[in-house]
Amino acid sequence: MLEFSQQIINGLTLGSIYALIAIGYTMVYGIIGMINFAHGEIYMVSAYIGLLTVTALTVQFGVETVPLILLFTLVVSIAITSAYGWTIERVAYRPLRGKPRLIPLISAIGMSIFLQNYVQIGQGARDLSMQPLISGGWRFGPEDGFQVYLSYMQVLIAVVTVGFMTALTLFIARSRLGRACRACSQDLTMTNLLGIDTNRVISLTFVLGAALAAVAGVLISLYIGKINPFIGFEAGIKAFTAAVLGGIGSIPGAMLGGVILGLSESFASAYLLTEYKDVVAFSLLVLVLLFRPTGLLGTPEIEKV
């Protein structure tokens, strides 16, 4: 039972990260119907920016207040990563609006390869690791038996994730721009006819997606403390799996999908073999697409002639 709850804690932590990235996929898909293959790389870039900012603050400027470091790192990382999201949409996707589906997808694959190698050239291909910023945690359970460990970092991940999710949900539900987003995902042409600058809304979706990926990137670099230029590919595929699992195009679906994927991966590595946790994630993707392509909370898409 104790080991089970430990896996739940680990799974929820991992799931929060996946959910944050998955929202970027699902929002873009919901509005322009394309798979933003480069989204995983955005997350990777943000992890580097996060690590860089933390190092700059602690080593270069000698700041020691942890909340201050955290806040500043999040702000810097979100700002620059959002700029990446905006630029990628502007350069690689906007000129392809309205082309057959495979064309933007291939462009996104090209962008993904480009970003991965760009970071590799800039920062080197090796693992970068850092001292944990926040260490320690609580232990539950018997003194001599299996103890459940809940680290402060895991709590922080959960709190930050819930905070950003709530903010996003409120933004989409209440604000003018959020309403424009919902309108665009229902009918892009009609929204345009009604006088809403859809290009701006599409840019906004990319910026929001990149911002949430930035949060995930900063959190993961603080949590695991080790990053390399190749983390984006795997995380991207897994977050996409989460988005599909929850029903692509649906924001609550992406959150749910992320948590389910995190949990199943954590259980797979505990009760099966650690090496097969990726196989579990990919198999889940294949199975969901085969048996319920609309996902758990998605609505079926009708193809018209």
Add this chain to the structure above:
Amino acid sequence: MKPMSRHLSEAALVALLAGLLTVPILGIQIQVEGINVSLEGEPWPVVLAMIAVFVARLLQIPLKAVSGLIHITHRLSLPTHLPKAYVLLLLALVIIAAAIWPFTASRGSVDIATLALIYVMLGLGLNVVVGFAGLLDLGYVAFYAVGAYGYALLSMHFGLSFWECLPLCVIMAATTGCLLGFPVLRLRGDYLAIVTLGFGEIIRLLLNNLDELTGGPDGIGNIPKPTLFGLEFARRPSIEDGTTFHEFFGLDYSGADTVIFLYLVALVMTLFILYVINRLIRMPVGRAWEALREDEIACRSLGLNPTTIKLSAFGFGASTAGFAGAFFAARQGFINPESFTFIESAIVLAIVVLGGMGSQIGVILAAIALTALPEIARQFAEYRMLIFGLVLVLMMIWRPQGLLPVTRPRLELPVRGEETS
């Protein structure tokens, strides 16, 4: 037309943005030594990136002005109706030249040419799936891996020769393709792409983790090379009372013989694939592939079964990859899961996209270019994949139909009101 100052200020803004984006990645490097982490500033890459973006932005204006001219080159594509005898003569000349060439070229370049031929085979196979049938397969490398591991394992456990394994590998890869394709091909285009990508990763992870069967990350070594009717290409025969090539013909042993022989085998295999594909696309099944790509709903209403047609294209593509994979294993003599990563699938896809989807000559030339260029420009090896990614994006923006697109005979209904008398 905007005034020049406007263009300049726009370009400056874009350059500033480029600066902001590149500073944290290219401008500041994280140095780790033991537990000490420090930062090191490197201004030059950022300045270079800003200048490059500034110039590129300004160049957009003259480029737009000449876009009319570019439009003319759009029409430049392969003529479809050359006299048949002419085509055959040209083809024969090319084949003879390709067969004689290795005897005059250096050993290194023949080796690279063999690698290029492997990519030609893969490109031709994927071209059937992506170019003709319009199914985006991002896990193509999985079938390549099935072929390679199939040959390696069959020869290791059952002592079968390359030529005995080749058809078996093709059957294995085709079976894998059909098994995967059957449930998956109902999915819409981009979902299909992601499922095949996931499948490719599953195969690679399995190869990495099934240690007893595949040797895990260490791979399988000592894979025998193909033989010429039982004649080995080695200094001494590996089995007792066997004969080697140079003994049989009374020649001196030379390592270059093996390289040339492998090249010729690859050439024959490539020509075989080319022949089969060219027969297939003229058969009803090939016509159906293209029809399905153009309009699935129209196909259905004409009584074609989309699943069967897609499955045939997918299975054929997979078997080609298996064919090439078996040869790859034989040529390398050693395989491990590192050779079958996603990036390999992406390279083959890029070959198809660059060549022009559906255009076989385009695919062949693109495969040769993509293997030969990195070898020629070795000093840029570090930037190879960077440029590669950029080229994919730019091609999609400027010339999504590829460098040498195919033109098909087509008829269009005249628009009402513009009928020619």
